[in-house]
Structures are given as structure tokens and as C-alpha cells.
Amino acid sequence: MAAPLPRFRIYTRPKSYAQELLEWVTVRTHVGEAIQEFERAVAERIQMPHGLATPTARTGIYLAVRHLIKPGQKVILSPITISDVVNMVLCAGGIPVFADVKRETCNIDPDEIERLIDENTGAVLITHLHGLASDMDRIVEICRKKNIPLIEDCAQAFSSRYKGKPVGSFGAASVFSFGMYKNVNSFYGGMVLTRDAGMYESLRAERETWPFQDASLHIRKVLHAFATDISTHPLVFRSFTFWLFRYAFLNNIDRINKMVIVDQDPQAKEKIPTDYLCRMRPMQARICLSQLENVEKYNSMRIDRSKLYYEGLKDIPELILPPMHLDGSHLYTYYPIQYKDRHALAKHAMRHNRDFVLSHYHNCAALECFKKYFRSCPNADAVSKELIYLPSYPRYSVSEVEKNIKVIRAFFGK
Numbered sequence: 001m002a003a004p005l006p007r008f009r010i011y012t013r014p015k016s017y018a019q020e021l022l023e024w025v026t027v028r029t030h031v032g033e034a035i036q037e038f039e040r041a042v043a044e045r046i047q048m049p050h051g052l053a054t055p056t057a058r059t060g061i062y063l064a065v066r067h068l069i070k071p072g073q074k075v076i077l078s079p080i081t082i083s084d085v086v087n088m089v090l091c092a093g094g095i096p097v098f099a100d101v102k103r104e105t106c107n108i109d110p111d112e113i114e115r116l117i118d119e120n121t122g123a124v125l126i127t128h129l130h131g132l133a134s135d136m137d138r139i140v141e142i143c144r145k146k147n148i149p150l151i152e153d154c155a156q157a158f159s160s161r162y163k164g165k166p167v168g169s170f171g172a173a174s175v176f177s178f179g180m181y182k183n184v185n186s187f188y189g190g191m192v193l194t195r196d197a198g199m200y201e202s203l204r205a206e207r208e209t210w211p212f213q214d215a216s217l218h219i220r221k222v223l224h225a226f227a228t229d230i231s232t233h234p235l236v237f238r239s240f241t242f243w244l245f246r247y248a249f250l251n252n253i254d255r256i257n258k259m260v261i262v263d264q265d266p267q268a269k270e271k272i273p274t275d276y277l278c279r280m281r282p283m284q285a286r287i288c289l290s291q292l293e294n295v296e297k298y299n300s301m302r303i304d305r306s307k308l309y310y311e312g313l314k315d316i317p318e319l320i321l322p323p324m325h326l327d328g329s330h331l332y333t334y335y336p337i338q339y340k341d342r343h344a345l346a347k348h349a350m351r352h353n354r355d356f357v358l359s360h361y362h363n364c365a366a367l368e369c370f371k372k373y374f375r376s377c378p379n380a381d382a383v384s385k386e387l388i389y390l391p392s393y394p395r396y397s398v399s400e401v402e403k404n405i406k407v408i409r410a411f412f413g414k
């Protein structure tokens with residue numbers, strides 16, 4: 001088989017780079033009212049009254065948690081997330097309490113939330129992982145009954161809808177990411193949404209005191225995205241990048257394998273780094289605004305690809321597949337499957353020139369740096385060891401999906 005399309009492509013378009021270049025050269029990155037316009041556009045879409053742009057989703061999580069809890073209170077959250085989300089809870093004065101996930105969805109288990117809430121719980125922070133909406137009927141009911149504010153991490157679920165209602169509109173606050181790997185991205189960006197005018201006003205006043213995001217940091221992010229875009233361009237990927245990563249993967253060359261691992265060296269943070277407290281530039285809001293029109297189209301393309309995976313793999317009992325929902329509640333940023341010996345499957349796929357990625361999520365409940373907060377979460381443990389991402393992004397062709405299915409079926413002797 002010939003070389004494949006890559007495991008992921010970022011959603012940046014040539015237009016975004018052109019705009020960056022133009023606005024830096026003409027010194028306009030900080031000019032205009034686009035931040036307010038972007039905040040209104042997202043808030044309207046998510047059906048929340050107030051949106052506040054932040055430099056990253058994590059800064060939004062920090063602000064929301066800090067506002068909604070009293071220092072020293074517990075925050076119940078999923079252990080399948082990036083370690084910095086846990087850090088934001090710590091920096092906001094919260095005590096992380098890890099609640100185990102469900103195997104199929106990798107999302108927090110509502111029964112665990114209910115079991116873990118006590119008189120010192122300040123908030124529940126849920127993650128809609130892989131664009132799969134959590135069980136909102138149950139979670140909203142639990143939080144309402146116990147009178148605990150709910151915060152939704154929607155970094156991977158922009159425009160997902162649960163029973164027709166936008167994800168991010170169920171709690172006291174919700175957080176979105178517009179970082180480089182997200183489906184609406186300004187290389188670096190985020191937003192916190194709230195229904196509480198007082199919370200919004202106080203966070204906005206605080207944000208006005210912050211500087212713009214550091215220009216050199218921003219430009220480094222753009223160059224990183226550009227290098228990623230070039231190396232995953234089909235021409236470059238098929239003739240060069242794939243063979244490099246294939247060789248490294250099949251021969252266990254860690255230096256190269258590690259290049260694709262995020263969150264490699266998790267460290268606990270108890271004080272918010274000062275560079276997390278900065279403002280998005282109006283230019284970034286302009287870039288995001290121009291991407292909003294494609295969101296629904298790309299969502300439905302990912303759902304179509306996921307349906308093919310589902311139909312092609314559902315008779316393999318060794319695999320755990322995500323639930324297949326066509327109602328817009330599940331957006332499948334990737335098609336996440338789980339298998340006990342994922343390395344064997346990934347090696348088999350690579351040998352047959354298929355490019356998959358193993359998920360690198362830690363089970364944060366078992367990380368050394370958070371050992372003070374350890375809780376046994378067997379499902380999260382299994383997810384962190386078994387999760388594989390099959391590409392579902394819009395530019396990934398249907399014939400590539402079919403080749404992946406064929407190679408996986410062959411691995412299981414089908």
C-alpha cells in the first residue's frame with residue numbers, strides 16, 4: 001500500500017497565515033473591536049449571556065474555578081485531561097477530586113460525581129472529550145440537587161449539542177479553546193462563558209489590567225503551526241514525514257517518537273504563571289470569526305467518517321468503540337477506539353502503511369506530580385493505556401478511512 005494521509009491536520013488555512021503576516025507588518029494586531037464581536041458571536045451560538053476571551057482555555061478554567069469556589073474547596077473532575085487543567089484547579093485554590101470515567105465515552109461517570117460530592121465540594125468540572133457530549137441530564141440534575149456549580153470544559157466540543165441544546169450552556173460557566181489543534185483556532189486562544197453578569201463584570205475588569213499575549217510567544221506558535229502544516233501536507237507527508245515517523249515507530253527511536261507526544265513531563269503548579277494572565281489580540285479574534293462559518297460543515301464530515309468506522313469495526317468484540325450518535329451531540333474530533341494491546345495494533349497498522357496515533361492522555365489521578373490527590377480510577381487507567389485515535393478530520397478522505405478499517409480487520413483475522 002502507498003503512503004497514507006497523516007494522522008492529523010490542523011484546521012488552519014493559508015488565509016490565517018496571510019492575515020498574521022499582513023497584520024504584524026502593518027502593526028494592526030491589537031487594533032479594532034473584533035474581541036467584543038467574537039465574544040458576542042460565540043456567546044450567541046452557545047446560548048450563554050456573556051463571553052470573555054482568554055489567552056487559552058486553561059486560563060478560562062482558572063478564572064471560572066477561582067470565581068465559583070471558596071479557597072480550599074474540592075473540585076470534582078475527570079482524570080482524563082491534560083495535567084495543566086488539574087493545575088488550574090490547584091492555582092485557583094481548589095482541591096482536585098478525580099472521578100472515574102466511563103469506558104465507552106471516556107467522559108466522567110455521573111454516578112461517581114454523585115458518590116464523591118460532600119459538604120466541602122465547591123464545583124464540578126466536566127470535560128466533553130473528543131467532542132462527545134457528557135450525560136447532561138444526569139449531571140445537571142445531580143449538581144442542581146446538591147446546589148453545586150457546574151463548569152463545562154468544551155475545549156474539544158465547540159458547537160456540539162446535547163438534545164438540541166449547545167454544550168457549554170448547561171452549567172454556571174463553560175470554557176472553550178481556540179488553540180492550535182482545535183477546530184476553530186487562532187493558534188492560541190480561549191473563552192470563558194458565564195450566565196452570571198456579576199462574574200462576567202468582575203473577570204472582565206481583571207482582564208483589562210493584563211497585557212496582550214507576548215508577541216514573540218505568539219509568533220513562535222504560528223511558526224510551529226506552519227511547520228506542522230508543511231510536514232503534514234500530503235505531498236511532504238507521503239514522500240518524507242511518514243517514512244521518518246514510521247521508521248522511528250517501528251524501531252523504537254524515542255527521540256523522534258516523543259516529538260508527537262504532548263504533556264510529556266507533567267508538573268504540579270500551585271501558583272498561576274504570570275504569562276497565563278494576558279489578553280488575546282483582536283487579530284486572533286478576526287482569524288477565529290472567519291472560521292466560524294465552516295464549523296457545522298466540518299462537524300458533519302467528521303461524523304460521516306466516524307459512521308464508516310463504526311459500521312466497519314462494530315463486529316470486532318476486542319475493540320471498545322464510542323457510542324454512535326448522529327444527532328450532533330457527538331462530534332468525534334478523532335474516532336477514539338480502545339484495545340488492550342494497542343502497540344501491537346499500531347505496529348501492524350504502521351507496517352501496512354497506515355498512520356494512527358496513540359492517545360497520550362495520562363490518567364491524572366495516578367500521576368506522580370498529583371500524588372497528594374491520588375484516587376483509584378481503574379477505567380481512566382485503562383483508557384490511558386488503550387486509547388487509539390483514528391483520523392476523522394475533514395480533509396481525510398473516505399478511501400483512507402476504508403483502508404484503515406481493512407487493515408484493522410485483518411489484524412483481528414476478519
Ligand SMILES: *Cc1c(COP(=O)(O)O)cnc(C)c1O
Binds near residue numbers: 085177179189
Ligand atoms: C486543548 C484542551 C485544553 C486546553 O486548551 P488551551 O487553550 O491549550 O489551554 C483543555 N481541555 C481539553 C479537553 C483540551 O482538549
